[in-house]
Amino acid sequence: MACEELCVGYQRTTVARGIGITLGRNEILAVLGPNGAGKTTLLLTLAGFLAPTGGSISVDGRDVRAGSARRMNRAGVVLVPDSRALFTNLSTLQNIAIAARKGGATVSGVLDLFPQLRTRAKVRAGMLSGGEQQMLAVARALVQGPRLLLIDEMSMGLAPIVVEQLMPLVRTVADETGTAIVLVEQHVHLALDVADTAMVLVHGDVSLTGKAAELRDDPGALEAAYLGTTGTPGSSDPAGSSDPAGTARRPEDPA
Numbered sequence: 001m002a003c004e005e006l007c008v009g010y011q012r013t014t015v016a017r018g019i020g021i022t023l024g025r026n027e028i029l030a031v032l033g034p035n036g037a038g039k040t041t042l043l044l045t046l047a048g049f050l051a052p053t054g055g056s057i058s059v060d061g062r063d064v065r066a067g068s069a070r071r072m073n074r075a076g077v078v079l080v081p082d083s084r085a086l087f088t089n090l091s092t093l094q095n096i097a098i099a100a101r102k103g104g105a106t107v108s109g110v111l112d113l114f115p116q117l118r119t120r121a122k123v124r125a126g127m128l129s130g131g132e133q134q135m136l137a138v139a140r141a142l143v144q145g146p147r148l149l150l151i152d153e154m155s156m157g158l159a160p161i162v163v164e165q166l167m168p169l170v171r172t173v174a175d176e177t178g179t180a181i182v183l184v185e186q187h188v189h190l191a192l193d194v195a196d197t198a199m200v201l202v203h204g205d206v207s208l209t210g211k212a213a214e215l216r217d218d219p220g221a222l223e224a225a226y227l228g229t230t231g232t233p234g235s236s237d238p239a240g241s242s243d244p245a246g247t248a249r250r251p252e253d254p255a
């Protein structure tokens with residue numbers, strides 16, 4: 001997947017601009033940044049729920065006329081929203097099976113990636129733990145056989161220990177299935193641990209891009225990226241001020 005000079009927003013209002021992404025098979029891009037930076041808006045645009053206000057998106061080298069969720073989905077783009085959007089009254093298995101499609105992965109193949117879900121196959125989704133629900137949301141996306149998976153804040157509402165267990169699964173999913181992944185995440189260090197590359201969005205501008213491992217080892221650069229644009233230290237918390245549970249980490253904290 002690639003996008004060039006992508007601008008995203010709502011109707012005529014652009015909230016993030018100049019976004020360039022090139023993502024190959026099984027690569028993970030972590031999209032980081034403080035609240036309101038435009039991360040979710042970017043994912044909604046890549047998923048086709050919003051029309052770009054500028055720039056282009058291509059999948060497998062082919063330009064996709066963006067702005068249609070159906071078209072983007074046909075091109076192999078699948079979004080895992082932060083709400084998870086599960087059918088809480090259906091079982092784990094039913095939630096996955098309902099999303100299965102011709103040419104996608106098998107339900108059994110997807111469950112191989114999430115052995116914990118296999119043991120909970122007959123349990124209603126609403127009765128699963130938060131971490132299991134998140135696994136199910138990813139499993140349901142994977143059964144569609146995506147080329148590009150967009151994961152919005154999988155840590156939302158989860159205890160840090162659960163997030164620590166979940167995040168490596170994102171790496172496993174990319175490596176085992178070849179799916180490219182864009183991961184929006186407030187847990188900066190955990191995201192950088194599993195990602196190949198990262199982008200920091202601040203107030204709608206790309207303030208830093210680079211290899212995830214290099215950014216992880218350079219907390220000063222990350223800190224500057226979060227704070228530099230505003231020039232008002234403290235107004236853009238690198239750990240994410242929307243983190244009500246205080247579970248997110250600052251870039252300088254040990255992972």
Ligand SMILES: Nc1ncnc2c1ncn2[C@@H]1O[C@H](COP(=O)(O)OP(=O)(O)OP(=O)(O)O)[C@@H](O)[C@H]1O
Nearest residue numbers: 010015033034035036037038039040041042240242
């Ligand atoms: N439906 C909407 N209509 C107009 N503006 C919106 C809409 N939804 C979000 N915005 C605005 O777009 C900007 C970017 O929001 P977005 O949700 O993409 O940020 P974010 O980086 O995902 O933040 P967070 O980490 O808090 O989820 C914000 O200023 C927000 O107020």
